[in-house]
Amino acid sequence: MLNTETPSLQHPDLDLYDSARLMQALVDDQRAAVEAVRAAAPALAAAVDAALPRIAAGGRLLYAGAGTSGRLGVLDSVELVPTFSWPRERAVAVLAGGEGAMFVAVEGAEDDEHQGRRDIEVLQPGPDDVLIGIAASGHTPYVLGALAAGRTAACLTIGVANNPGAAVLAASEHPILLDTGNEIISGSTRLKAGTAQKIALNSFSSALMVRLNKVYGNLMVDMKATNAKLVRRAVALTMRAAGVDEATAREALGRCDFSVKTAVVMLLKQLDAPSALALLGRHDGSVRRALAGR
Template identity: 65%
Template sequence: MLKTETPSVRHAQLDQYADADLVGAFVDDQLQAVHAVRRAAPEISAAIAAAVPRLQAGGRLLYVGAGTSGRLGVLDSVELYPTFSWPHERAVALLAGGAGAMFQAVEGAEDNAEQGAEDIKAVTPGPHDVVFLLAASGGTPYVLGALAAARQAGALTIGIANNRDAPVAMRADIGITLDTGEEVISGSTRLKAGTSQKIALNTISSALMVRLHKVYGNLMVDLQATNAKLVQRAVRLTMHATGVDEATARATLEQCRYHVKTAIVALLNGQTPEQAEAVLAQAGGSVRAALASDRTN
């Protein structure tokens, strides 16, 4: 029996716990998700190293999963644009059962390997694309079908599972096993198995964005200021990075169409927004390199 399906001997009387003990059991068990991701750090690092050159060459991030795993893939994909200005078309999530399965379970969809293969083929993966195959059990047919098709197309495949020796991890180019063990509620992989996948995806996609110069220091300088909260965040980030007052930061951001990267370079290099944009382009989008380039010229 898969460890994710094995009843926990620690909580055999869960339904009789007092409220405080019930909360403690769930919260304490989540800590195992962190430990599982930490143990998989070498494989996660290898995935990041393999993915960066492909994305630099124009590749996409493709996510494939079913149920909770698939929904976590969707979540990771949709958050990349507002956080890092990562283009929508370069973060594509495929969920067994289609988009409607994000809100209502589509029973049996995960058992269709052929549909998984067809769905991934429909987005025409190529050698520069990076495909995340997510399955807590590690043997979901829909995901395995997509994995086979993605490998045949030459894409980099990264399999993420919560059981050792799982097919999705063994057959992928890079396998990441998040060994979270038995769940507090037997078989409910929306618990710590899901938490570990969320942590792993956060770690991988965020690290990729750092490597792709979406971050300066630890500041998210490539965000999309699409609402009042994010406009104010852009102002604060610009102030923090440059030391200017709020009025100067806001005025410069307005001239730079609220692109924080451009505003930082313009302020610190003493350049116009157009000059700052050009220097950033020459530096491959790296704020640090754009600033260093100005000092050497």
């Protein structure tokens, strides 16, 4: 039996717990998710290094999964757009059962290996693309089909699974084992297995964005200011990075379509918006290198 499916011996009387004890047990069990990702950090770093030149060359991040794993892939792909101004068409997730499965479970869809292959093939993948297959069990046919299509198209393949020896890991160039063990509620991989997947995906994509010059220091300077909250965040980031007051930050942002990295270079290099954009372009969008260069 898979580790993720093996009944836990720690809380055999879980259904008898009162709410306080039940909550403590559920929360405490999540600690194993962090430890599992810690153990996988070297493998994740290697995957970032392998993905970086492909993504820098114009490749896409492709995600494939079913159920909770698939929904976490969708979440990671969607969040890259406002957080890092990542083009929507360059972060694409496919989910067993289609888009509707994001909201309503589509039973049996995860068993369709051919559909997994077809869903990736329709995206016309290529050698610059990076495909991340996610499956808690590590044996989901839909994900295995997607990975097979990725390999055929010469994509870089990354497999994320929560069981040692999983087929998804064997089918990937960069296997990421998140060995979370059994679940406090037997077989419910939406618990710590899912938590570990969320941490791993978030860490992988965030590290990749940092390496792609989407961050200055530890500041999110390539965000999209698409609502009032994000406008305030853009102003605060510009104030901090450039050491200016709010009025100065807002004025600079207003002259560059609220691009934080452009505003920072404008203010610190005393440039107009087109010149700051050109300077950033000469330095691959790196604020740090633009400030040090010409």
